[in-house]
Amino acid sequence: MEKMARVTTALGGNTITGRTMFCHLDAPANAISVCRDAAQVVVAGRNIFKIYSIDEDQFVEKLNLRVGRKPSLNFSCADVVWHQMDENLLATAATNGVVVTWNLGKPSRNKQDQLFTEHKRTVNKVCFHPTEVYMLLSGSQDGYMKCFDLRKKDSVSTFSGQSESVRDVQFSIRDYFTFAATFENGNVQLWDIRRPDRYERMFTAHNGPVFCCDWHLEDRGWLATGGRDKMVKVWDMNTNRAKEIYCVQTIASVARVKWRPECKHHIATCSMMVDHNIYVWDVRRPFIPSAMFEEHKDVTTGIVWRHLHDPYFLLSGSKDSTLYQHIFKDASQPIDRANPEGLCYSLFGDLAFAAKESLISSDSNRKPYIGDRRHPIFFKRKLDPTEQFEYISSSSALSVFETDLESGSMDWFVRTAKQYALAGRPLAELCDHNAKVAKELDRDQVAQTWTMLRIIYSSPGTVPSANLNHSLGKGSTSLPLMNSFNLKDIPPGIGNESRLERSKGESRSENILMDSSSTLINNDENEETEGSDVPADYLLGDVEGDEDELYMMDHENPHAEEQEYILPQEAFPLRHEIVDNPSALDHLQEKADSPHVSGNEAETVSLTPVESFSLISISHSLYENRLPTDFFNPIVRDMLLFYAEQGDVQMAVSVLIVLGDRIRKEIDEQTQEHWYTSYIDLLQRFQLWNISNEVIKLSTCRAINCLNQASTTLHINCSNCKRPMSNKGWICDRCRQCASMCAVCHHVVKGLFVWCQGCSHGGHLQHIMKWLETSSHCPAGCGHLCEYT
C-alpha cells in the first residue's frame, strides 16, 4: 500500500501536464489495459497487439507483441488484461478460444509465455486476481469459466454457468474468493473459486445479454452491470438478495462499464453499437451524463481509467483505430447545455412548472401578472462535501399554478359531456337540448351556437326572435373574453387570497434558500417570468378559454399583447387563421350582403370584438332563412375550428357528431380525427368511459371507430371444467371437450353465443330466444329459471 501511495504522488506531476491526445493504431482495437504504474497501455485487437508508453503529450509505441512470420489466430485478441501486481505479466483472450499469457521480462522477441487451449469457443474475457499473482480467470462463449494457476499447465478449476456464453468475469475486490460472471441470457452469477460445482448466487440483471460488469473500487459490495437492453445497473450485493440500487438508461447497448476512481457514484460507459461517445454518469442522476467524450469516430471498444487513484485520465481504444487519452477537464458536459425545465398540467387545469433557479431569476424585466395562485417550492441539492467532483449543484424551483376553483374547475366539462345528447333524436331537438344544457351551465355563447345551428340546419322560424335577440345580446358581452386567457383573471376576492398565498410562498422560499450561496430569488420576479410564459402554454392544453364566468377581465390591465399570441402548433393544426382581421372584414362585408349570417354572429363578433357591437343590431332575424343550408357550411366550419382552437374541443366534436354528414365533408379527416382523439382522451381522463365510448361509436372517422375494436378480449371459462379457456379454438385444453355447446341443439356454437348469467347455460342466440319464448326453464334442464330480455 505504501508503494501505491508513492506511485500516486509520483504521478502527481504527470497529471498536471497531461493533455487530451491520441495516436493512430494500425488496426481497430478490441480492448485496452493499463499497466499499474499508469505509464504504459496495451492495445489488443484482431490485427494489433502493441504496448504504448504514455508520455506527456504523446503515445509512443514501445513494443509490438505480434511477432512471427505467420500471424496466428492466437494473436487475434478479444480481450487483454495487464496484471495489477506484476508489470511484466499480461494475458489475452483470443477469438479462437485460446488464453495466452505474456511475460514482458522474457529476453527473446517473442514474449508469449503460456498457452491454454481449453476453451472450445471464443474467450470473451480474461481477468487477473487483484491480489494473487498467479491466478487468472477466463470466461468463454462455450459457457465455461476457467481458473488458471500460471505455475501450472492446465486450469485448476472449471465453472460451468449451465448456460450459453459468458460475457464478462470480474474478481471481487473485497472478497478474495468471489468473482462475478455475466451471461448472454441476462443472468449474473457469483462464484466462489473454491467451489466449482455450483454458483453461490444468481440473479437476472438484464433483458438480453449482459455484456460487462465492474466491481466498485471502494464500496465493495457494489457491482455495476451493462447490457444489451441499454441499461447500466448498480447492484448492492451486500444483502441477501442482489438489490438494484441505481439504474441508468443509455441510448445504445452498453459494452463496457468502469467505475471512476475516487468518485463514489461515477461510472464510465461506452456502447457496443451506433453511439461512439464515452459517458461518465453520476448514477444518482441517471438522465443526463455528467461528462461526455466525443472524440471517437467509431464505436469505443475499450475504456480504462489510467490510474487506480486518479479520476481525471481516461484512456480509450476504438474501432476507428485510435487510442485516446481523455482529460476530464476537456470533457463536454451536456448538463451545461441543458435547460432543465418541466411543465405539466393536471387534469383540473393546474400547472406545475419547474426550472433551474438561475433561469428563473435571471429573467427579471417582466411585470408580474396578478392573480397567479402558486406555490413555489424550491429544491436544492446540498453539495456533498465528500464529493469533490460534483461539478454542478443542481437546484431548481418548482411552481404550481392553481387555477382558482371556479374558473379552473372542469365541472362544466364533465356535466356537459354527461348531459349533451348527440344522437337518436331529430337535429332540432338535439340542438335545443344541448343549448339548454349549455345554458344551465351559464355557457351562453355555447348555448347560442347550438341555437344558431338549429336555425341554420332545421326548419326556420321556430325560434322566437326575442329569444334569439336576447341571447345574442348576452353573447356579445361575453365575447371579447374569448381571447383573453382567463386563468390569471381572477375575481377580486380570490385575488386577495392568492396574494396572501404568494407572500407565504415567498417567505417559505426565503427560509429554504437561506443556506444557499446563490442569490436569493425575488419571488415576484420569479413569478412573472413564469407568468408571462404561461398564457401561451395554457393554450397547449385542454383548458378551456371560453369559460363565460370569466368575463371579469381586469379592465384596468388589458393585456393587449395577448391577442397576438400564436397558438402553439402542437395543440391543434392551424389550418385557418381565424384571428385575422382582414378575414373578419370579409365577414363583415358578407354580412352586409346578406343579413342572414346570424349563425355566424358569435364567431365574427368574437373575432373582432370592437366592431361586433355595431353588427348585432343588424343581425336580428327579420328574414326567413331560405338559403340552402350548405350556404352556411363554411361558416359553421370556421366556427368549429374556432372552438377547437380555443381549446373547446368538446364543442367541436359534439357539433360534428350532431350535424353528421351535413358538415363532415367540410372538414378534413385528419382534423376530425385529431379532435376526436383529443376529446376522447379528455373524457377518459375524467373517467367518463361511457361517454367516450359513445363518442367513439358515433364518430365517422375510421381511425376512431376502430378504437373500440382494439384489445377487446373476452375471457371465458370452460363450461365443463369451469377453468379459463386459454385456447383460441372451441375445445377446452383441460377437459378436451367442446366448451360452448348449445343447450338446445347440442352443437358447438360458433358465432353469437348467449348464455344465462345465473346458470351459465346457453347456446345459439336464435335457439335460446325460441326456447325461452315457450319455456321459462333452462334448456339444459338444470332447473334454473332463465330469462331472456
Add this chain to the structure above:
Amino acid sequence: MMVAGSDCCGRTDIKGYLPCEQCGDLRNKEDREIKIPRQLGRGPSSFIPVEEILQEGTERAQRQLFIEAFVSTGRVDNVTMVMGLHPEYLASFWKTQYLLLRLDGPLPYHKRHYIAIMAAARHQCSYLVGFHVAEFLKVGGNPEWLQGLHRAPQKLRNLNEINKILAHRPWLITKEHIEALLKTGENSWSLAELIQALVLLTHYHSLASFVFGCGINLEPGQEGGPAFQPPSPRSCDSSPASEDGMSSPSGKDAMQEVEVLMERMKLLQECQLEEEGVTQEEMETRFELEKTESLLVAPTVDIAEPALPPNVLCFVEEPEFGYKDFTRKGEQAPPTFRAQDYTWEDHGYSLINRLYPDMGQLLDEKFQVVYNLTYNTIAMHSGVDTTMLRRAIWNYIHCVFGIRYDDYDYGEVNQLLERSLKVYIKTVACYPEKATKRMYTHFWRHFKHSEKVHVNLLLLEARMQAALLYALRAITRYMT
C-alpha cells in the same frame, strides 16, 4: 387435417367462411383424419409424404398454432404446415412474419408485399410470388405494379440492386449501396424503412430456400390462377427408385451411414478433449479448404436454366446475376467476414432493435430457437447430443457465404457432413431454384423427414442471418 380444410374450400370463397365454421369443419374431420380423399400429388410438400406431415399433426401445440394462423390469415398455408413439424420454431417464425407483414412498421402494407414479391422472384419462387401477389392486391396495392418492376415506383425499383446482391452474393454489399438508397431526394428511403425492407428481403430470400428445399406445393387456390407454375420445376423428375430411402434396398447402407455419423461425433467429442496438436495455421487452412471445397460441391448436373415464367420474371432485373462462388481460384477473394467482429447478438441485434423496435427481439428469439432446437435424436437413435452436428451445418452455411468463426475447427464439417448433404445445403442456400427431389432424398437417407425439415430450418435461418449480417454491417459502416 388442415390440408383438408384448405383443400375443400377454394381460395376464392375463403372470405365467405366464418373462421369458426371453417375450423369446426376441420375439427370434425379430425376424427377420420387420414381417410380424407385428396387429389393425387397434393399435400403441402412434394418431397415429403402427406402422412408424414399429418402424422404429427395431432400434436396439441402444433394444432393450436395452425388455428392461430388460420384465424389471423384465413388459411394455413403449406409452408406453415411443413414447419408445423417443429411447432416450437413455427411459433417464433409466425410471430416474426406477422410483425413483418401485418403489424405496425415504417412501410405501408402493400409495399411490404411488393418487396416480398421482389425477393421471392429473385429465386424464381412462384409459390411465394403468387401468394404475395394475392396479398398485395388484398391490401389495396395498385395492380399496375404487378405488371413488372418497371411499373413500380422508382423507390421500390431502387431496392432492386441490394435485392439482387443480398439474394445471391451478400458479401458484395457495401456502405455505398446503403448510401445510395438513403441519399436524400425524392425517392429516398428512411433508415427505418430500409431496415424493414432488408429484413423483408432476407426473410423472403431464405424462405424461398425453404420452399424449394422442402418442395412446397402450390396452394390449392393458386392453381388455375395466373400465378400457376410448378413451384420447383424439378420436383417431378425424381425417379421412383429413390423415392423411399427407408424401404429401398439401399436402406441398409443408409443405416450404416447413420452409425458412421454417430461414431464420428463420438470420436470428435472425445478428440476435442485431448487433441491440442492442431496449430492455428492448420485451422486457418481448414477453413480455406472448406471454402474452396464448397466450390466443388456445386450440383453435379448442371441442368439447363429453366424458362422463367413471365409473371415471375417481370419482377426480376438482371436474371443472370446469380450466386458466384465466394472464392474462385485465381481471383481476388473478398475479405473473409470474421464472425466475431460483427455478431448478431452484439451488433446486429442492437442495430435492428434501434431502428425497428421489436423486430430485433423476435429475430433474436427465432435464431436462438432454431440454433438450439433439438430433440436429441438422430434417425432412430435417441438421447444424442446433436449440438456438434447442428453447429457444423450452421457454420457450413455461413462458410458458404464467407463468414468464418475463429473458434471453429472446420475440419469437423468434413467429418460430419457427408457429401450429398453438402451438395444439398449448398444448393438450397445458394441457388434454391435448382434443388431437386433427388437431392432431397439422397442425403441422410435414413433420417426422418422432420429431421430433414430441421436441416431446412437451419438453412433458412443461417442464410438469413448471414445476409442480414452483411447488410447490417454495411449500414453500420454507413452510419459511422
